[in-house]
Amino acid sequence: MPNDDLRLTELLDELSRLSTEDSTTERGDLDLLETVDLVRAMNAEDRGVPDAVAARAAEIAAAVDGITARFRRGGRLIYIGAGTAGRVGVLDASECPPTFGTDPSMVVGLIAGGETAIRSAVENAEDDADAAERSLRDLDLAERDVVVGISASGRTPYVVGGLRYARRTGALTVAIASNDHSAIGAEAEVAIEVTTGPEFISGSTRLKSGTAQKLVVNMLTTLSMIKLGKTYRGVMVDLVATNEKLRARSIRTVSQLAGVGTEEASDALAAADGSVKLALLMLATGADADAAASALAAADGILREAIASLA
Numbered sequence: 001m002p003n004d005d006l007r008l009t010e011l012l013d014e015l016s017r018l019s020t021e022d023s024t025t026e027r028g029d030l031d032l033l034e035t036v037d038l039v040r041a042m043n044a045e046d047r048g049v050p051d052a053v054a055a056r057a058a059e060i061a062a063a064v065d066g067i068t069a070r071f072r073r074g075g076r077l078i079y080i081g082a083g084t085a086g087r088v089g090v091l092d093a094s095e096c097p098p099t100f101g102t103d104p105s106m107v108v109g110l111i112a113g114g115e116t117a118i119r120s121a122v123e124n125a126e127d128d129a130d131a132a133e134r135s136l137r138d139l140d141l142a143e144r145d146v147v148v149g150i151s152a153s154g155r156t157p158y159v160v161g162g163l164r165y166a167r168r169t170g171a172l173t174v175a176i177a178s179n180d181h182s183a184i185g186a187e188a189e190v191a192i193e194v195t196t197g198p199e200f201i202s203g204s205t206r207l208k209s210g211t212a213q214k215l216v217v218n219m220l221t222t223l224s225m226i227k228l229g230k231t232y233r234g235v236m237v238d239l240v241a242t243n244e245k246l247r248a249r250s251i252r253t254v255s256q257l258a259g260v261g262t263e264e265a266s267d268a269l270a271a272a273d274g275s276v277k278l279a280l281l282m283l284a285t286g287a288d289a290d291a292a293a294s295a296l297a298a299a300d301g302i303l304r305e306a307i308a309s310l311a
Contacts, residue, residue, distance in 0.1 A: 030201075045200045049208050052194045053215045059192045060219050063174045066190065067146050068224040070172060071106070072300075075144035077221070078136065079109045080162040082126030084206040085150035085176075085213055086111030090118055092217040098246070100221075100230045101238035107221060110135050112158040125158065132162025136169075143170035148220065150213055151175075152205035154182025154193070163187040176216050178209040192216055229302030233257060237277040237303060250276050258283040277303055285310040 030038065053060075067077055079089025090109030096102045112131060113122025125131070136147065147166035149159040154177030164187050166173045175188035178196050185191030194216065196208040225231065230238045235257060241247040253276055254265035260283060271289055272278035281292040284307050291310070299305035 042200050045208060046211060049194075049196055049211045050215065052196050053212055056192050056194050056216075059190055060216060063148070063190045063192060063220055064223045064227070066172045066174070067220060068227045070144050070146050071224060071228055073144045075142070075146060076105060076139075077107045077146045077148065077224075078139065078141070079107075079148050079150060079217070080112075080132045080136075080159055081110075081150035082112035082117075082156050082158050083121070084210045085152060085156070085159075086113075087118060088210060088213045088217060089148070089150055092214075092221055096221055096225075098240050098242055099236060100225045101240045102225075102230075108139065110162075112156075126156050127158070129157040129161035132158050133165040136162060136165055141166060141169050141171055145169075146172040146174065148174040148176060148217075149184045149188065150177075150217075151182070151184050152178040152209035152213070154179045154184050156184070159184050160187055174220075176213055178205065178212060229300065229304075232277070232280065232303045237280060238301075239276060241274055250274070254279050254283070277301070281306050281310070 030041070033041065071077070077093075079093060080086070081089045086109070090111055093107040093109035096107040097104050110132060111117045112128065113125030116122055117125055141147070145166075147163060149163045151159045154175070159175075160183050163173050163175065163184055167187065167189075172190075173188040174190045174192065175182065175184040176192045176194070177184055178194055180193050180195055182191070182193055185193050194212040196212050199205060199207045199209065201207065230236070235253055237253065237257075239246060239250065241250045250269055251262055251265050254260070254268055255262050258265065258268070258280055260268075264283075265279070268279035268283050269276070272282060272292075273289075278289065278292055278296065281287065281296060281303060282289065285292065287295065287310050292306070295306040295310050296303070299309060
């Protein structure tokens with residue numbers, strides 16, 4: 001079919017210009033190397049990823065500030081992506097509730113092909129340019145929300161379409177790509193283009209590109225949560241103790257930060273109905289649970305400000 005042949009030719013030309021799709025003869029003997037040499041070679045490739053992320057510090061900071069501002073207005077952070085990129089977003093979203101005590105609706109991960117695609121490839125899902133829009137409509141995307149599109153190539157139709165729709169709604173749009181001058185970057189208000197170069201295995205963008213994506217999304221949620229007061233002195237204080245390990249961590253956190261024994265920490269947590277932040281405020285100021293809760297609410301959940309208000 002002539003149109004299909006033309007599209008394939010255009011796609012081949014497009015891919016040929018992406019650094020993530022490049023190959024190099026320098027790694028043509030990988031199958032001949034000893035295992036320890038393979039480990040060293042791959043590790044050497046990976047070492048450049050943090051530097052590539054650091055080069056985009058200004059753009060990442062702009063995204064964090066935008067996300068924080070919209071969280072404060074009751075907005076959500078919504079990741080969209082396909083394949084590895086989609087899974088990175090889903091993973092980051094799923095880890096926010098237990099880490100920061102957030103509602104599951106605050107950070108959401110959408111992946112092309114739906115939940116099935118989290119574990120298995122869904123044929124042609126990433127090529128559906130309208131699918132993300134449908135999912136974002138189902139979520140009632142609003143101006144106060146943020147949509148972060150993730151794509152190693154920077155050209156995934158699913159992500160391009162989602163960002164395009166998000167801009168029409170007035171939501172803040174952020175793109176995370178592994179190539180400069182990306183299509184998703186052109187659709188976003190903040191373009192985080194982390195150029196990681198050719199992969200250790202050519203075209204396998206779950207490697208350096210995936211690592212870069214994970215580093216960036218770690219920053220987007222962790223740093224915005226810090227600015228929202230979800231941490232205190234570099235420690236998580238809004239964690240939800242959903243298992244024995246986290247309950248022990250809660251006691252340990254209160255004990256260390258308040259400078260009290262584990263028994264006193266445990267008693268404070270019981271009085272605070274399991275809230276690490278509330279227990280710390282009570283121990284720091286001597287306030288009862290009701291007064292401490294009121295002070296925290298007045299301080300928008302920022303523990304330092306609540307302590308100062310009761311001092």
